[in-house]
Amino acid sequence: MGHKCCSKQKVKRGLWSPEEDEMLINHINTYGHGSWSSIPKLAGLQRCGKSCRLRWINYLRPDLKRGSFSEQEERTIIEVHRILGNKWAQIAKHLPGRTDNExxxxxxxxxxxxxxxxxxxxxxxxxxxSSKTNHSTNNNNISECSFYPTLPKPSYFFPVNSHVSDTSIDILKAHFQALSSISSSPDTNHINPDHSLHGSSTLSSVYEYRNHNTAWTLQEKLNSNAFVEAMNQPSAGASVPTSSCHSYPLSELEIVNENCKWGTGNFEPSKPDQEMFMQPQEEKACEVGIEKANMLIDEQTNMDASFGSSNSDFDFVESTQLPYGLYNYHLSPMMDQLQWNG
DNA sequence: AAGTGTGACAACCGCCCGTTG
DNA sequence: CCAACGGGCGGTTGTCACACT
Incomplete structure (x- = not known):
């Protein structure tokens, strides 16, 4: 289709001069941008509206953060990209002051x-x-990776709080049991309302960190006194820099089976891991879950949950969970509620 | 000092999608 | 319903500064 404004002969291209910047800034500060296509004429610029829009959004906007990306921002980008892919605009929403182009x-x-x-x-x-080959012979390869400090074994979101109370452990236990019962029945209609975690605000501070560094199963943790001890250690989880904590709010329940993700890629977990994390029916459920999740994403996209202005990052939260396949069966009721209560 | 390679960033291009008449 | 339009987005290209030979 193309744009009329862009096909006009008289529009200037290339780098913007300081004078042009000033004209655009003055105009927008005075009148707002309104219709971008009318901006060039109104502001006296020999540019197409699209170019003006881009210049404003990517460079002239007053709320832009200039300078190099912080380590925190870098980690956020990687983490969100892992989930969303090349959705630069979506990723940029998680980085205040940064543009998709940046x-x-x-x-x-x-x-x-x-x-x-x-x-x-x-x-x-x-x-x-090539790395997978190496990985099979030397697990330390990945352990040295700064972005993915551990092998991408199946892992769950679990607390990284320096101190995890017995109560928290009990809550984790309770919810893991709830999830176990849910996961054994891949039919959302079978979810026990008591297990839907609706009122579990207590967990919001518990399930707030995804620790790649400790690829235990939650089951292992809960069955292990060492887990409790480890989590009570001030250094628990500290091998992952605190800066790697998510800056975005995560949902109460972010128990994620990465097998769903890695199962679709080249990585093949060891046999025990497969048995431990992905029973055949679960794997099937995971696939179906992803399929349904994609449908949910489409629905959610239409709902527009005022993503940018809200602290409740449902769009991202869902996206975080969806690729892993558990959302549909385990989280849908809760997320629905969160969505509408939020 | 000149030529070349490289990285970072700005800007453009083309497509898609929602809105409007 | 449909075409035109405008805005948004992701991919790509262009430009510039700097390092290296």
Whole structure:
């Protein structure tokens, strides 16, 4: 289709001069941008409206954060990209003051190379074939990875609080049991309302960190006194820098089976892991879950949960969970409620 | 000092989608 | 219902500064 404004002969292209910037800023500060297509004429610029919009959004907007990306921002980008892919605009929403263009450029010029250097496919975040070979013979390869400090074994979101009370452990136990019962019945209609975690605000501070560094199963943790001890250690989880904590709010229940993700890639967990984490019916359920999740994403997209202005990052939260396949069976009721209560 | 390579960033292009008449 | 339009987005290209030979 194209744009009329862009096909006009008289529009100037290339870098913007300070004078042009000033004219655009003055106009927008005075009148707002209104219709972008009318901006060039009103502001006296020989540019197409699209160019004006881009210049404003990517460079002139007053709320832009300039300068290099922080480590925190870098981690956020990687984490969100792993979930959303090249959805730069969506990723940028998690980085106040950053534009999609900025994030995209940073990814292409920096992060991409880092991931490749670490043997990870920047598109899938899976191990590259060559690295996978190495991985099978030397697990330490991945442990040294700064972005993915541990092997991508199945892991769950679990607390990283420096002190985890027995109560928290009990809550974890209770919810894990609830999830176990739910997962054994891949039919959302069978979910016991008591297990839907609706009122479990207590958990909001508990399930707030995803620790790649400790790839235990929650079951293992709950069955292990060592877990309790470890979590009570001030250094628990500290091998992952605190800066890697999510800055975005995560849902109360972020128990995620990464097998669903890694199962679709090249990585193959060890046999015991497969048995432990992914029973055949669960694997099937996971696949179906992803399928349904995609439908939910479409529905959610239409709902527009005022993403940008809200602290409740449901869009992202759901996206975080969906690819892993558990959302549909385990989280849907809760997320529905959160969505409407939020 | 000149030529070349590289990285970072700005800007453009083309497509998609929602809105409007 | 449909075409035109405008805005948004992701991919790509262009430009510039700097390092290296």
């Amino acid at each position: 994030v995209k450029n940073f990814w292409n010029s920096c992060i991409k190379k880092k991931l490749i250097a670490q043997g990870l496919d920047p598109n899938t975040h899976n191990l590259l074939p």
